[in-house]
Amino acid sequence: MVFSSHIFLFYFLPLFLLIYYALHWRGVGIAWQNQFITIASYVFYGWFVPWFVVLMWISTIMDYVAGRLISAPGASKFQRNAALTASVVSNLAILGFFKYYMFFMGGLNALLALMGLGPDYFAIMSVTLPIGISFNTFQTMSYTIDVWRGDAPPVRDMRTFSCFVALFPQLIAGPIIRYNTVAQQLEHRKHTLLRFSSGLMIFSLGMGKKILLANPAGQVADTVFAAQGMSTGVAWWGILAYTLQIYFDFCAYSDMAVGLGRMLGFEFIRNFNSPYRAQSMSDFWKRWHISLTTWFTDYLYISLGGNRVKTKSRLYFNLFIVMFLSGLWHGANTTFVAWGLFHAFFLIWERTRDRQPIYQRFPLVFRMILTQITVMFAWVLFRAQNLGQAWEYWRTMVGLGTPQVTAEMLPAVVFNPYLVFSILLAALISQLPWQAHTMSEKVTLPRMVFALSMLALAMVAMFTQAFNPFLYFQF
């Protein structure tokens, strides 16, 4: 189910809230409330492909058992390590099979073809990617790792753990929540009118961002990236649109997730902090997809030695590995790997300069603009279908493209006044220092009226949109 869909908004959510609060007001225990959230989450997740719920059950049971083995009284070191290894390997195996099997087999076939062994040496079966598998896998892995490290207590109740794994508000596109951040909330959480109001405010603002800003920007981005031979101006317009689409799409989802979480008494991590106001690439990664960055930092970067390594080259190598895997995490395509390495290059470069970009001495506005331009060049890699298209797109952006007459029709489509208005508005909002998350911390009448108006407008606008994807679902 998609948050910005008819079914979720007008049927699932109201019905869910009605039953959930009916249980709460009747004094039903928190474990049963969690049980209800879990069942609703299975419906939510199974809405895409019902049988993928079974995969979730397997993962839940596996990690629950691993957690119990790790934390069992008197468990030997071997038992603890073996249980952790089994959990991590099986989670990565599931992720690897569903997400990377076709990519690697395709690559292997291409390699064998170069050796003259035919174009399709191995028959590759088609594997359907379970929605949000990357988020889900990382989340459940964090539990066993935290228990193994002693950072979190093991779950005693299977219902509580199932709820943590399946929690629908952030199940599909994050933010990636860590067990130790919600462990207490799963057993004791407060349901207050203020918390609910704040939740509905940030949910409504997220909905507005998605429908009113991300979707129009996405229309422009999709149109431009499906074409070739466009002018330099159109290419920049196209990547600006994508830059805003991916931010508002993903940020909107995170806002809605945080809002839904608050409505249920949870508090999830903030996932974005005005990333397009970053002044360097290092700064960008402190503001973009914060839950993923902290996950990689805590579980990979620090495990590799982090900043406390003996040599600079080892530090750079750690950064390289983290960004390489971050790229691969996003998708099974060379474009995502290249995107990760592009960021790795700039992060390492800034690290050699004491985390400062080469344009550090420029005025603030220029630092922001130059960082933004670098990020946009990276987004080309992220959005392109293949490296060849990305290269051509870059060439067009710097004025080296070959214009085609067919692409002369693009401006009539992508500079439509409505789309121009939406994109410019989105660009302006992305630069504002206060965002939905900060707004929702104080519930005032003007803010609530604004948020509810956005929700109403987004609902009506949604009825006119056939184009309504959620980008991060594919990850």
Next chain:
Amino acid sequence: MTKITPKRHSDEAPQLRTSLSRKALVLLVAIFLLLLWVPPLYQALAEFKESRSVQIAHIFTDFWRTPQQRAAELRELLSAPAGEYDGELVWLKALHINRHHLLDSTSAEGEYWLSLRGLSGSDADFEQRRSQALEHASVRSGRRASLYRVGEAFFKYTIFSSSYLRQWESVTEESSKFALATRPAMQWWRYQLFRDLGEKGVTATQGDWSFYRTGIDWTIIDPSLEPLPSLPLPSIWEFQHQLAQRDIQLLVVIVPNKSSVYPDYLSVTGEFRSRALPYLDTLRAQGVAVVDLFAEFAQARAQNDTVPLYLAHDTHWETRGVKIAAQAVAQQVRQMLPQSQSTEEYVERSCKVERHGDIIAMTQLEQASFMGWGLEFAPQVVECAQVYNLRRDSSGAVVDSILYKDNHRSSEILLLGDSFSRIFQSDAPRSAGLVAHIAKELQMPMASIVSDGGASTLVRQTLARRSGVLKGKKLVIWEFVERDLRFGAEGWLKVDL
């Protein structure tokens, strides 16, 4: 063992504050919940008023209801008296029944095609074939069949089926009364404020015209980045081969998109070349007869650009475009059928018709109303040329004139086409479209099979079901719009005639 303290909620949680009273918060939460409940309540009220079953509840009943209803409706359909039987009509109705019951068209076709294709006409073995059809369609009554159907339906029409969920969701969204009620007003405001035609239309950069987005996409989308889902040329060659085996010739007519004829209305300044032209060249080189309407229309614009070839807010052509196309096609037909003689006398008479344009209809702008404000979108008045068939007595005096009608029996020419053959022909004012004007140019009767957006595959499938139509034919004109090379309904499937 040391006691583990999980990270506290308050470590990262923001401190929430409010300046509002409890009552105000309750009111705002109520408004939020009301916003979420308005569409379903509106829907329930509308369905109650129309005495219809509640659409949302179908998810719990479809697994039982669908097979029963489908069986009953098909049984009724197939038990019509032989004399009233029309195989084509039955097939379409069966397809409709399946769509209504959330089966996709492909599976519906797969299920019913074999069973129903033999039912056209008044064959002696009609009853036997009908019996076979009933069996194939599994609509026979009986407890065993019913149990089997319900069991099968449990995995087809419940939440266990991903495709069922998608279709149920799609039907629920499409039938949302609240969405249907608010959409035109929203579109209208977008048009008033931004001249925006939504996702299906593009406003011209000069003149009060609009273009169909899919037509522009055909030009914009680079085939090297997004290859055609199925290739048109092999299907065209195969069709030509199938017809040649029956001594029938094929003439392919690719109708240019409006944006290909008027690229300058969309800011194109360079020398525009449609992506369809290489297809025409390849077809010619492979010995397939074609009509190049791109050149005809370019020439027509060069001669006189004051009378438009296409409608202002429609994807289709104006009367002038129809006539030029008919003349070009007729000229080619005369070369291909030099022996054929004129057998009828057709003349044209002008008339006027009003059209909002299908692009406006797609955006629902013509339905817009908002709190009683006048939001009507003015229709375009189009001058048409209706074709009449003259009947004379032995002295040569005209005794009767009737509107042009297809004549499947005596025509040597069959036209397969899309909405470009439908407009003004079966639409208002009738008999003023491409088919009638080709007939008038040739002074010969025509036969036609037309499917909106379905000229790539659906028309050939229809022809295959009605293969008797080819009897006595010497030429098939296959008309389709250029964007269908990529976007034709069902792609370019190979069809056995």
